[in-house]
Amino acid sequence: MLRTRVIPALLVLDGSLVKTVNFKNPNYIGDPCNTVRIFNDLEVDELMVLDISSDRHVRGPDLDLIRQLSDECFMPLSYGGGVRSFSDAQSLFSLGIEKVVLNTSALKDPSIITSISSIYGSQAVIVSIDVKQGFWGSETVRSCNGKHRTGIDPISWAKKVVEYGAGEILLTSIAREGTWSGFDIDLLHNVSSAVEVPVIAHGGAGNLQDIGYAVSLGGASAVALGSMVVFQKRGMGVLVNFPAQSDLLNVLN
Incomplete structure (x- = not known):
């Protein structure tokens, strides 16, 4: 049995499924709903949807779309994008979402983590930490879909969100995202060792070895896949897919 979770991470922009x-x-x-149906058929264990629409932080989650996705989805579903308040x-929880993913709102006011986790449990709150190297070489946390520099160290922020009640951390290397070049193992190891x-x-998965x-070098407890599950191969066309269980067992167990 596969012990490590492997999760398709789907990006939604203005109601359409995209990849950046x-x-x-x-x-x-x-279409995101059609894609969810395919993952149902592929018997994926868990799914994550992240809405990157620019107005999400103002308008909040697209509840109509989320209702449709939740109705179609046979597996546990996590959602992030515009979650501004309890x-x-x-x-979202009333629509069947199992976990909410917080990013910009948690950076603005970390108490939102506590307010949600105190009622629904820490396992229901994922804090997304997006990291990018700055001009002087140091890696810092970004918000607003990577556009805003916070100047915050990712390790100290990871420790803080756990103190506030986060049950999981989604750690993304912006420089690696969508590149098929492998995960930032040093970043993964440093953060996973600290919490x-x-x-x-x-951010960066290109093959099973990655x-x-x-997991083995970075200390990750789970892996989220983007490009690998929506494209045939690097540089090739769209094909919604998921690694075979036997192949995952070979690299993870």
């Missing part, structure tokens, strides 16, 4: 590179240049993939999270909650590696390295 370094958080830029979204490439149209297809009320937003409450609406006692599961860290989900995200998934194995994220």
Whole structure:
């Protein structure tokens, strides 16, 4: 049995499924509901949807789309994008979302983590930490889909969100995202070694070996896949897919 979770991470922009590179240049993939149906057929264990629409932080989650996705999805579903308050999270949980993913809102006011986790449990709150190297070489946390420099050290921020009640961390290397070049193993190792909650590696997976390295070398508890599950191969066309269980067992167990 596969012990490490491998999670398709789907990006939604204005109601459409897209894939970015370094958080830029979204490439149209297809209809998110149809994609969820395919993952149902592929018997994926868990699914994550991240809405990167620019107005999400103002308008909040797209509840109509989320209702459709939740109705279609046969597996546990996590959602992030525009979750600004406890009320937003409450609406998502009422629609069947199992975990909410917080990023910009947690940076603005970390108490939102506590307000949600104190009612729904820490396992229901994932804090997304997006990291990018600055001009002087140091890696710092970014918010607002990678656009805003916070100047915050990712390790200290990871420790803080856990103190506030986060049950998991989604750790994304912006420089690796969508590149098929492998995860930032040093970043993964440094963050996962600093906290006692599961860290989900995200950004850069290009093959099965990368998934194995994220766990064995980076200390990740789970791996989120983007390009690998929506494209045939690097540089090739769209094909929604998922690694065979036997192949994952070979690199993870």
